[in-house]
Amino acid sequence: MNLDTIMQTEVWLGQTIGDFLTLQFLASIVGSVLGALVILLIGWILSSWAKNRISRLGTDYRRLDETLFTFLGNIARYTILAFTVLFVLNTFGIRTTSIVAVIGAAGLAIGLALQGTLSNVAAGVMIILFRPIKNGDFVVVAGEMGTVKNISLNYTELASLGNVQIIVPNSEVWGNIITNYSVYDSRRAEWTFGVAYGANLKEAEQIIRDTIMADERSWSDPAPFIQVNNLGDFSVDFLVRVWCSSADYFQYQADMKRRVKEALDAGGIEIPFPARTLYWGEEGEPPTGITQPKHSADSRVKAEDEDDK
Numbered sequence: 001m002n003l004d005t006i007m008q009t010e011v012w013l014g015q016t017i018g019d020f021l022t023l024q025f026l027a028s029i030v031g032s033v034l035g036a037l038v039i040l041l042i043g044w045i046l047s048s049w050a051k052n053r054i055s056r057l058g059t060d061y062r063r064l065d066e067t068l069f070t071f072l073g074n075i076a077r078y079t080i081l082a083f084t085v086l087f088v089l090n091t092f093g094i095r096t097t098s099i100v101a102v103i104g105a106a107g108l109a110i111g112l113a114l115q116g117t118l119s120n121v122a123a124g125v126m127i128i129l130f131r132p133i134k135n136g137d138f139v140v141v142a143g144e145m146g147t148v149k150n151i152s153l154n155y156t157e158l159a160s161l162g163n164v165q166i167i168v169p170n171s172e173v174w175g176n177i178i179t180n181y182s183v184y185d186s187r188r189a190e191w192t193f194g195v196a197y198g199a200n201l202k203e204a205e206q207i208i209r210d211t212i213m214a215d216e217r218s219w220s221d222p223a224p225f226i227q228v229n230n231l232g233d234f235s236v237d238f239l240v241r242v243w244c245s246s247a248d249y250f251q252y253q254a255d256m257k258r259r260v261k262e263a264l265d266a267g268g269i270e271i272p273f274p275a276r277t278l279y280w281g282e283e284g285e286p287p288t289g290i291t292q293p294k295h296s297a298d299s300r301v302k303a304e305d306e307d308d309k
Contacts, residue, residue, distance in 0.1 A: 043084025
């Protein structure tokens with residue numbers, strides 16, 4: 001094989017080795033590379049600017065959710081980068097339509113293989129868009145209680161009451177009941193206080209009312225509910241419901257339990273506890289309702305024989 005035959009060998013898209021070695025072709029390659037670099041640089045700068053601009057909206061305006069706009073910023077960035085890659089391929093004369101078809105087929109195969117992961121991603125998109133929870137909320141999701149620290153496309157991160165990290169897949173979050181304690185600014189605290197049957201109920205109610213309403217965290221509007229709710233086995237139970245700020249709820253509820261107990265003690269109101277009373281008959285007789293074991297004649301004879309031995 002001589003040199004002329006080698007130079008006429010077709011290599012790619014009808015181009016021969018000789019065509020590749022021409023000055024015109026080399027110049028076009030250099031131009032394409034430079035153009036691709038410029039396009040990549042512009043696309044990178046534009047994508048970063050769009051991401052930062054959109055993400056900043058969530059932090060600049062309090063009414064907008066930061067997590068949502070961070071997600072939208074990432075979507076905008078990767079969309080711009082994807083179109084940038086297509087433009088770069090076009091500068092080299094590569095047909096992008098066939099590449100898009102290949103990517104689509106590959107995406108379908110990957111989607112079937114990663115159904116579980118993609119379900120988490122889909123659930124993450126729904127959580128970010130509809131915002132049933134957001135960073136800083138105190139929630140119960142999928143049976144786990146904690147403060148939301150981060151919501152990503154795959155999982156939601158919680159910090160428990162003991163400051164332990166809890167990772168919950170987004171499909172579990174979106175597919176289960178969500179209890180959000182941070183949505184409303186107010187909450188209604190509830191207690192049950194029991195007093196003895198012999199106690200003065202009007203006085204007991206007044207002590208409970210005065211003690212709770214004396215605390216500045218108690219709201220008078222809506223009006224508090226303090227009523228006898230149950231006649232139990234050992235006590236008359238008062239049901240107490242008072243509105244307060246959500247931020248004060250847990251400490252307020254604990255404080256009132258102690259203060260009401262101390263106030264009832266100071267007022268001479270007995271707080272009963274379960275007890276059992278036994279009534280005895282005449283001397284030597286067992287208590288009423290209690291039977292003593294009886295020994296048969298045979299068992300007594302057997303015991304006497306064993307003593308003789």
